[in-house]
Amino acid sequence: MLEFHPLQLEDLPKLRDFFAYSGSRICDTTPGTVFMWRDMYHTEWAIYDGSLYFKVDYPGLGPTFTLPLGGGRPEHYRQIAGYCCRRGMPISFYPVPKDELDRLQTAFPNSAAIPTRDAYDYLYRAEDLQFFRGKKLSGQRNHVNKFLKTYGNWSFRVITPEDLPAVGAFLDRYAAGVDKPSASFHEDLAKTREVLGNYTTYDMLGGMLLVEGEIVGFSLGEIVGDTLFTHIEKADRDYQGCYQMLVAQFAQQFAQDGVHFINREDDAGDPGLRKSKLSYHPVTLLEKYLVTVDEPCKFCDCEDT
Template sequence: MLEFKKLTLDTISEIAPYLELHPQRICDWTIGGTYIWRDAFRYEYAFGAGNLIFRMRIFDDECAFTVPLGGDREEGMRLIQEFCAKCDGEHDLQYCIVGDADLPVLKEFYSEMDICEERDYFDYLYEVEELLTLRGKAHRSTRNNINRFNRVYPLNRLRVIDQDIIPQVHDFLDNFIKKTAETNEMILEETKKIHEVLDNMETYRAFGAALYAEEEVMVGFSMGEYEGDTLYVHVEKADTDYRGAYQTLMTEFVRKFAHENIIYVNREDDAGDPGLRKSKLSYNPICLVKKYTVKNLVPK
């Protein structure tokens, strides 16, 4: 029977090799995407039939599993079925963070299922070249904001986050949250984990950069990681009092970290926020990486 354990930073070395096997460019299948949200969604993990399997809580505290990753996936699904059966109905089996490439795997094992698109959690995937050149009418507003920022703050610069400025980034984040109009448990949990990433960047395999409008005036920072041909941007915070800071931060961060082997940038989802959705669509994504929840499963 599967034995689920709590995720901690000490488990990253165990988990990371399995995440690297996922080919779908889904942000949840990265170290940052998993560990930043591990407590918010109460992640647990188990290994079975050569697979990594997550169990977590989603939506109204419902239990969900991820499609087995890494080994004999059909046997992994049998183990999940067995686990749920032995829990005396405590868990109605459903799968979350299901990508397009996972659906055929599920359809091989289950004769019936309900597939629900989770639009609020689709990832925004961009081509590096698109974000660096910002050509065409679609990017006119972005170009204008960047040009204004450069004109008003001609001494602005991007600095890689290192030990010397980590304390300043911590302070910026705390002040950023204090100025946030609305906070909730998710925002506070994310903030807590961003502080954790800053203090454990090597463990997270993360990197970052801060944007300065003037010599010592930090106006934003971003953090991310690489997986395959994709740069994942997990954190992006900027002071909106400095018009154009977000757009400048986005472009300069990609310019700094998108080396020649990086083709795509994943800027994660919009969580259903209308303003964030409008903003992320304005950068002209090459596609939205779909995610599904699959429930009401009937094995063959």
């Protein structure tokens, strides 16, 4: 029987290995995304028979379940159906990647699937973001060349524990100059500070861009499978080409052997962010769906769950 518990940062070390079961390139099944957004989305977790389950309360969707990590899907589905049946609630799965949709709807024949475009992840070839080669990426390449021409004394370095106070100070300056009313913006800042304050626990990859010895941008992410996920990216727009330079340097540093793709996450429906992410020419958009099942009791034997 599933027993859910509020997700806390101290749970990360004991749950980390489960994420290797993901099999998907969407950001929602990475440790970084799950733990950074756990408070805003009231994430809860349960382990049953060697598999990890998450229950997440996304705004406007109510309680939803991500696809469990580990073991066999049919047993996962029966456990979730039993949980919902006993509580008289419908089943909602979210986010469901496109490559899992057919299997899920085969298990739940009467389910409804709704695409959620604002949540689609942008997936890029690693080499495209490393060097911005070709005509289609000439705009980004021009921004990098402008940066190189304007700021001769620059460097990019891997973030070490000794650098964290300086990175935190840059984040404070960034936050003071870029204010948005959205709750997600402020939660992103809060969790970026949490990552910096718990760098060993999160175990992310970090790099910082410097001009004249001063930090002008930094990125944090992680590798799962063949994909580098960029979870955090902050830069000073007063430096021309700073973001494009940061994107390229982060990719060159960390998209090494075995890493073929870079996931730069979704655009949350923001028109400016969508335009920016499309301008880097993703190889594909990773589709995500909300799948709902109205009668969970048809798919479980509650006496056995």
